[in-house]
Amino acid sequence: MATATYDNGTWSDFVIEPFGNLSLSPAAMVLHYGQAVFEGLKAFRQADGSVALFRPEDNARRFDSSARRLAMPELPGGLFLAACEAVVQVDAASIPTGQGESFYLRPMMFATEPALGVRAADEYSFVVLGSPVGAYFGDAAHAISVWADPSLVRAAPGGTGAAKCSGNYAASLIAKSEAVARGCDEALWLDAREHRLVEELGGMNFVAVEETANGPCLVTPPLSDTILDGITRRSVLTLAESLGWKTDERAISLADLKAGLFGEAFACGTAAVVVPIGQILTEDDAITIGDGQPGATTLRLRAELVALQEGRVDDPFGWRHSVTTSNS
Numbered sequence: 001m002a003t004a005t006y007d008n009g010t011w012s013d014f015v016i017e018p019f020g021n022l023s024l025s026p027a028a029m030v031l032h033y034g035q036a037v038f039e040g041l042k043a044f045r046q047a048d049g050s051v052a053l054f055r056p057e058d059n060a061r062r063f064d065s066s067a068r069r070l071a072m073p074e075l076p077g078g079l080f081l082a083a084c085e086a087v088v089q090v091d092a093a094s095i096p097t098g099q100g101e102s103f104y105l106r107p108m109m110f111a112t113e114p115a116l117g118v119r120a121a122d123e124y125s126f127v128v129l130g131s132p133v134g135a136y137f138g139d140a141a142h143a144i145s146v147w148a149d150p151s152l153v154r155a156a157p158g159g160t161g162a163a164k165c166s167g168n169y170a171a172s173l174i175a176k177s178e179a180v181a182r183g184c185d186e187a188l189w190l191d192a193r194e195h196r197l198v199e200e201l202g203g204m205n206f207v208a209v210e211e212t213a214n215g216p217c218l219v220t221p222p223l224s225d226t227i228l229d230g231i232t233r234r235s236v237l238t239l240a241e242s243l244g245w246k247t248d249e250r251a252i253s254l255a256d257l258k259a260g261l262f263g264e265a266f267a268c269g270t271a272a273v274v275v276p277i278g279q280i281l282t283e284d285d286a287i288t289i290g291d292g293q294p295g296a297t298t299l300r301l302r303a304e305l306v307a308l309q310e311g312r313v314d315d316p317f318g319w320r321h322s323v324t325t326s327n328s
């Protein structure tokens, strides 16, 4: 893992050390006040044997913006990327070679200053962990079901919904448990005011597919301070346009979904890439999307994105960031 520390207004350089426990004061502010932000990105073994990170500069930018929202310091330019590259380099031998497999990186920052007063902290740690991973939900040929809770809220206007902070996840776990208790795979979050508009999943953005006379149109809720600006979301929108499909960032209500406006829906995020959604369970309805099975547009997008990530096709958008490793 890579670690760096912030003290007296400056960041140290990072060091690479073996994965192991951290030493932390019980008064460390993160344990009391939750100042913790993180990222998730992947390195992919390329078809030619080399290794590339997928859009890591975007994660670095989002990390800084999450930190700003929590009154935490930004990282010095280049530190995020250099630490991620260094972890990939020392772990190069454990980067899997199979299709759908990758090496997951988890950069994080948290307040270490020992103090019980409630205020922005003055000391932080930045840590990057890495781990080989397989497919998140297993087989993409399986459509997941989601539970839209009638009362729980993930993010409200003015809150931290657009920041990738640990507290958002802590607050969402009860809905995930409720989803599982109802036989669903994941929670689907609705808008805080009326519980009517679809926002996103706990760690993935939501996209629906409308069939038009001119082909598929990807519809996804517009970004706001209650929706995380997912890099996979942006990637599928760009890919869809490059395939000649339409995209539309507009509100999607449960009523639209119930009325059958969309033939397909999927969730997207770094960990699971693109996951078909077959059913939405609400307090009153069980809404089946299309025929409840993974749709052709969803599967095509998933295949295109994974092929690009794994270096099996050209990279016209400059999304691959290659990392020099000793065995490539």
Ligand SMILES: *Cc1c(COP(=O)(O)O)cnc(C)c1O
Pocket: 040, 164, 200, 201, 202, 203, 204, 205, 228, 229, 230, 231, 232, 233, 268, 269, 270, 271
């Ligand atoms: C990380 C995350 C996503 C997905 O973002 P990616 O950059 O695509 O991985 C979506 N929603 C939430 C709440 C997240 O934390």
